[in-house]
Each structure stands twice: as C-alpha cells, then as structure tokens.
Amino acid sequence: MENLLHIAYDAEDFRSRAHQLVDQLADYISECRDGKPMPVLPPAEPEELYSHWLQDFNHEGFDFQQFCQTIINQSIHIHHPRYVGHQVAPPAPMAALTELMSALLNNGMAIYEMGPAATAIERVVVEWLAKHVGLGDRSGGVLTSGGSAGNLTGLLAARQTICSHNVWDEGALEGQQLAVMVSEEAHYSVARAARIMGWGAKGVIKIPVNQELQADDDQLENCLAEARAQGLQVIAIVGNACSTSTGSYDDLHSMSEFARKHNIWFHVDGAHGGAAVFSGKYQHLVKGMELADSVVIDFHKMMLTPALTTAVLFKDVAHSFETFAQKAEYLLSNGTQKPWFDGAARTLECTKKMMSIKIYALIKQYGKELFSEFVTQLYDLGQAFADMIRNEPGFELAIEPQSNIVCFRYWPNTLNMPINYFTAQIRSQLLRDERFYVVQTYVRGDTYLRTTLMNPFTSTNDLSELLHLIKQIADEIIADK
Ligand SMILES: Cc1ncc(COP(=O)(O)O)c(C=O)c1O
Numbered sequence: 001m002e003n004l005l006h007i008a009y010d011a012e013d014f015r016s017r018a019h020q021l022v023d024q025l026a027d028y029i030s031e032c033r034d035g036k037p038m039p040v041l042p043p044a045e046p047e048e049l050y051s052h053w054l055q056d057f058n059h060e061g062f063d064f065q066q067f068c069q070t071i072i073n074q075s076i077h078i079h080h081p082r083y084v085g086h087q088v089a090p091p092a093p094m095a096a097l098t099e100l101m102s103a104l105l106n107n108g109m110a111i112y113e114m115g116p117a118a119t120a121i122e123r124v125v126v127e128w129l130a131k132h133v134g135l136g137d138r139s140g141g142v143l144t145s146g147g148s149a150g151n152l153t154g155l156l157a158a159r160q161t162i163c164s165h166n167v168w169d170e171g172a173l174e175g176q177q178l179a180v181m182v183s184e185e186a187h188y189s190v191a192r193a194a195r196i197m198g199w200g201a202k203g204v205i206k207i208p209v210n211q212e213l214q215a216d217d218d219q220l221e222n223c224l225a226e227a228r229a230q231g232l233q234v235i236a237i238v239g240n241a242c243s244t245s246t247g248s249y250d251d252l253h254s255m256s257e258f259a260r261k262h263n264i265w266f267h268v269d270g271a272h273g274g275a276a277v278f279s280g281k282y283q284h285l286v287k288g289m290e291l292a293d294s295v296v297i298d299f300h301k302m303m304l305t306p307a308l309t310t311a312v313l314f315k316d317v318a319h320s321f322e323t324f325a326q327k328a329e330y331l332l333s334n335g336t337q338k339p340w341f342d343g344a345a346r347t348l349e350c351t352k353k354m355m356s357i358k359i360y361a362l363i364k365q366y367g368k369e370l371f372s373e374f375v376t377q378l379y380d381l382g383q384a385f386a387d388m389i390r391n392e393p394g395f396e397l398a399i400e401p402q403s404n405i406v407c408f409r410y411w412p413n414t415l416n417m418p419i420n421y422f423t424a425q426i427r428s429q430l431l432r433d434e435r436f437y438v439v440q441t442y443v444r445g446d447t448y449l450r451t452t453l454m455n456p457f458t459s460t461n462d463l464s465e466l467l468h469l470i471k472q473i474a475d476e477i478i479a480d481k
Helices: 004-008 011-033 046-058 064-074 093-105 116-133 147-162 188-196 217-229 252-262 273-278 318-322 356-366 369-391 419-433 460-480
Strands: 140-144 178-183 204-207 233-240 265-269 294-298 310-314 395-397 405-410 439-443 446-452
Touching: 011 064, 011 093, 093 356, 116 140, 116 273, 116 294, 116 310, 116 356, 140 147, 140 318, 147 178, 147 188, 147 233, 147 265, 147 294, 147 310, 147 318, 178 188, 178 217, 188 204, 204 217, 217 233, 217 252, 233 252, 252 265, 273 294, 273 369, 310 318, 356 369, 369 395, 369 405, 369 460, 405 419, 405 460, 419 439, 419 446, 419 460
Parallel strands: 178 204, 178 233, 233 265, 265 294
Antiparallel strands: 140 310, 294 310, 395 405, 405 446, 439 446
C-alpha cells in the first residue's frame, strides 16, 4: 500500500480536488448573487448538528466533495442578499483565493524570514491605509487577527506612551489605577482590553450618550473630573467609528481636541466604519480620525476580505515597536540587528496568517474605488431602508442611521402584549421562516430588530419584502395571543 504521506501531499490529487471545490464555490456564489431562495440560516439546533457530525465522524468512508457541499449547505449564507444580520463581509472571491495560498504556503509571519513577501506587503498595505486615513508621514502599523486584538494593541500602546514609568517592564505602580474613557455604546472589546490590562471594571469610564447614541461631548470634562476625583489616572479616550449596535459615529474631532488638551491618548475604534474614509460621500463621518494616535480598521467588515484581517494604525509608527519591547533572543533579535517591520515585535501574535496578500490583491486588481463603492452603496442602502421604515405605518426607527446598520421595530396599534416581548417574538419567527437573517439589539433598554446591510446585492425590493414579512408574522403573533 502506498505511504499515506505520499498520498496526502499528492499534487495531482490537490489539483483535481481544488478544481472541484472552486466549481462548487463558484456555483454557490452565483446562486447567492441571483438571490436563489434558500434558508439564509439553515435551521438546525446545535445538538442536532453535533449528532449529525458525530455520526458522520464515526462512520467509515469520506467523500470530500460531499463533505464540502454539506458544509456549504449547513453554513449561514453571508453572500445571500437576504443576509442582513451581523457585520461580516461577504468576501470578494479573489480575496478568498489568496486565503487558499496563505493556507498552503503557511508562512508563519512572526519575523521577516518567516514570511518575506507577505511581511513586505504588510508594510505596503498598512502604510497605504494609514496614508488614506490621513495619519501623516510618520504613520504605519501592523495587521492583527481581529478588531478585539487591535483595540487591545492600541490601548497597550497608549499605556506605554502616556504612563511616566515603563509599565511593560515594571508593571503597575503601587496604588496606581489606570482607566480609559469610552462611550457607553462601545464594543465590549474595549472594556475587555481594560480588564486584560488589570484595570478591572473601574478602569472603564463610560461616557453617556446623546439622542443619536454618540458620546456626549458635553460630558467629557465631567467624566474626567469625576474619574480623577476617584483617584483614577485616565490615559486614553476611545472614539467609536461607528458603534456596533446602532452604527453611530462619535464626534472624533472634538474627542481629539479633548485628548490633546489633557495630554491623553486618542484611539479610534473604526473596526466597522473606519472604511468610510474611502467614500467621498460619507468620509465626513470620520472627520478627526486623522488626528488619532491609533486607529483600528477591520478589513473583514467593510473592506470585502475574509475574517480575520485588522489594521492597527499609529500616527507615529515608533509606538508600535515600543508597545511590546520584549526580548525573545531566538526570534526578535540576533543581538546586532533591530527587527525590521516584523509582526511579532509589534502584536500579541507570534504566528499569524499571511493576511496582507488578500488586501494587496484587491487593491491592485480593483483599486481603492472598490472600497469606495462598497461603503457608499451600503450606506446609501441604509438611508433608503430608513426612508422605507419611516413611511411604513407602525414601523419606527430606533435612531436615524448614519451607516449601514439600521435598527427598528414594528409597533402596530392593535398590539396586545409588551412591545419588547413582541419584537423578540418577531425575530424568532423570522429565523424560523428562514428567508432572511436579521438580529436583535437593545437600544435605551428596549428590544429592536437590527439589520446590517453588508451585501451590495441586497436591493430595496428585498428590504420591502422583509417589512412585508414582518407585518405578516406580527399579525399571526397578535392573532395567536
Ligand atoms: C466597533 C467594533 N469594534 C471591535 C469589534 C471586534 O472586532 P473583531 O470581531 O474583529 O474582533 C467589533 C465587532 O463587531 C466592532 O463592531
């Protein structure tokens, strides 16, 4: 019998399976693009799928083609125009192809030698993005696996720069309690970063929000004064561009002025909406982002790439090196040379994927106009959907959307049960119906349906049918009571 290792690495076997898989995926993309009716989130309880796979696992034999098809069928269909749920990009197929290359070449990326091309390309694309954000001549950054790791990286840099002693080497000083200011609407990764750094719950000063759910500028001085009165040393303020739940943009310009006045770090969480910088029509939303000390932008949200790919940008790239100034003799230095733009010197990660190549391929193939079109079209669709909701009796918006995140609810005057319960019921029934994928959120303590319009092929027709379906489901819920 032939040696298993020879079989596993057989090039011709790889070629034919890859062709077959690409054919399957191409058919899938085309069906999705055409909006072929399919359960956007295939129905199955977790235990049911677990049993399915356990049984399959214990069963003799394996058909790779069948395996791939079953995975496709059982997955949530991000490329379907009626997927209007969470903030995950439907990746451009070319970006997915480069992922295959990254998976096979498997360059570890920790240092230049472990990923020469992808490390050099990482520097090119990160500097390109920093330039578009307007961070200036000394800017640069690094790619990390996700916005959560990105926010932590930015705040670690803040701590290392703003604290008067070397926290990285010496740890916290006796009695020192550090903190960050951020809107109460911020993504939880900011609070998590503070806790990871040992600041606990009191290390997050929550800035109250205004009617539009943006950090209330009038409260900034108060928040800082109160924090200081409690003995906290505030080292950074974080701006949302935009918030996760409702897509609200903080006033980044006034936050930057506040940060400068008080000599604290200004970090922008632009994981979702930082990409608005590419849209001539919507870039006003991120005015002030160019004044930040650090910025996070997820390519896998509004920039068409597969997860995870995040840029952490610094106004002064030197901060990127100081943040993790740690010795690992075998890896980070040979004693005579400084590490180049090596990733491991500047992120939490040692090994990481060759993330840069998918971004590079998209930029070179389509130009930055691809991102401009994507953001503009989807933010426009958010406005169009908001108009439809406003004009449809019984429907109401949670707030006027600033982005492609639109939160709303249906409150007919025949309602005979509490509105929050009713909204949650509508969402459950929508899931059961399978034609759309919509999520829910809480706005000022109330339950709302939340849509994130991530797919450029979602049409106003799709959205009109969604509203129609919601009304139909609502009537049934009311009638069943
Ligand atoms: C505003 C914001 N920041 C950070 C994150 C976390 O990013 P990731 O999921 O890439 O870790 C998210 C995710 O939804 C987000 O919306």
